[in-house]
Amino acid sequence: MKVILVDDEPAMHLILRKMLAKLPGIEVAGAFTDTKSAASFIRDSGNIELAFVDISIPGESGMEFAVSMEAANAELQIVFVTSHKDYALRAYELAVVDYLVKPVSQERLGRTVNRILANRRQASPSREVEPGTEQSDKTRVTVLGDVSVSNERGRVKWISRKCAELFAYLLIHHGRRIPRSRLVEDIFGGMVVSNAESYLNTTVYQLRKSLETIGLRDVVRSENDGYALELKDSIIDYIEFARRVEEIRPNEVRDMERALQVERLYAGRLFGDKAYIWAIYETERYEDLYASFVKQLAELLISIGDSSVASKLLLKLNERNPLDDSVIRMLMTIREMTGDKKGLTVLYTDFARLLSRELGIRPSNEMIHHYDLLISRFDDSNKRSTTLERK
Template sequence: MKVILVDDDSVMHLIMRKMLMKFPEVEVAGAFTDTQSAAAFLSENADIELAFVDISMPGENGMTFAARIEQTGSGVQIVFVTSHKEFALKAYELSVVDYLVKPVSQERLERTVNRTLAGRQALRSLPLEDSNARVANEIMITTLGDFSVRNDSGRVKWISNKSAELFAYLLLNRGKRIARVRLVADIFGGMSKENADKYLNTTVYQLRKSLEPIGLRESIRSENDGYALELSHALIDYEEFEQRSSLWENVTDSDVDSVLQCEKLYTGDLFGSKAYVWAIHETERLAEMYASFVKRVSESLLSIQNTTAAMKLLLKLNARNPLDETVVRLLMKLNAQEGNKKALNVQYTDYVKILNRELGIRPSKELLHLYDSLVVDIIDKKMSTAVRKT
């Protein structure tokens, strides 16, 4: 995937290049200190897929640039990178992929890159037959780590937060009629019935207006005092993850690339920071599915001696939930498999500390026994190696 950088600070070019170098799928094709040069480059290079754009620049600012690029019908997607948090809401009125606040962390950048790559990979994985027609009308819905709806016409610009929430609710129940009384209770709870009914009417109207520019107004159907969402040719990231993650029980060498691509689809919890209360059950279900998938494939990767891939997945899962003993066990086994006694000690002692600090408890006897046995195994292997060399 080819990307460009647009920032009047050349130091940011160096920083972003260094961070993006860690993604083998990404190539920085150009860096520009003004939007005019960037626009000229884009007009001559249609293969650029992503642009990281600063908002505050001399002359034309980043948001004006993004709006201009959007009007040209260019296929390039925009990620804003700026120090100004206050621009976030206004920025999302444009069809941007993400909004990064400086200083950008590697982890946060990884989420953005993975989300873009996952959508790109998902489109390429469509069946070859009639693929041109399907892709031309494809609705891309991102729900993991973020929430956005887009197709070739652009990204949905939500008129209100409640219109986005109503779409999210209907999305998880798409094809089913959801009674008004249920929507009022789940989305507008706490209001008087009269006010909630009026607010729901307004929100339905706003939702349809939000969807109209990308041709989805009629996807919100009124049915018997309720509403339903009907979508065709929709690619939804959490469904894609569910389908792909169920394909592997055991991983072989030839599966590794596909497995890692599948893991990248899960770029964060359902609906990201919005964390709708009514979606808690589904959020937890998908998070558990992701954790189970990573543990399962990591064990398989360890069995085929692919410790590099296993380590990357397990460290990511451990960062999400450092109290998960199953993950700690696998990391300890991985360190032992590599003969790294120091890393094994650090992993175990860090876990003991966090258990004591957060929960006031000690590790299980099973984990203590595992630790002791792994230490003994490492020592025995080193002694055996030393004996053979003599």
């Protein structure tokens, strides 16, 4: 997907370029310090799908730029990247896809981009079928990197954080009745029981009101002093991700493009930054599934010589878990493949320092041996070169 950057600070161009370079499937086609130049480039190019736009730009503001793009019916999605939190409500009124506050973290940017890529892929098949077919009325549930529910009637706006949490809890136990006593304990634990039960009543009401806006009030069923979530004709992203991981064989070269598409479905941790205590097991399970899948892809990419994409995938894993030495070993292998001895040494040294600082331990014997082996290859290569020069 081709994207552009619109910010009057050139430093932000460099920062975003570096961060976006770590995300597979993204190409930065241009960077502009004013909206007029950006609009002209969009018209001439015709294939720009996403713009990261600062709001406070001299001349035409980012807001005005978004309005003009919408009026021109440009097939352009906009993400605002700004220092001004107070613009958020106005931004969403313009139907921008996200609103990022500086300084933007790599994980937050990754969640936004992966969600856009996933929605883009899900929308593609719908353009190939007739209006009114089964694709048009499906409900889409996104819980990787966020908690979101939408269909052709719009997107749910949660009345409260607790009603979003209750939805997430019932979704994980989809179709199963959950007793009120368990909901009180898991979601409202720590409160006086009578208060917690009253709070649960309010939250169930708020959840139904939230879902009612897109015609889904009745999906939350009352059943034998408990509740169950029954979603029909729905696409649930974490279930779809797990299903497609199971279907694909990333160790086969012919499946590589499909495998990369599946990787991008994982837009972030289960429920994003919500960090629900009751969801720790499921969150870690899907994190492990994603990590294992990406490592398989990286190993295959390394074996066929595609170090660039492999490096991007591994750097994403490293952002999530800097202490995973298997990821560092693969990144070290890539440094050796590309002849980057200095980069290899820096990578190993930084990892050793991280282990010492955070855990008070040294790299494993396997890691030390791997590093020595890769360094020796550089030395052997230099010796061969010297011998050839003498001859």
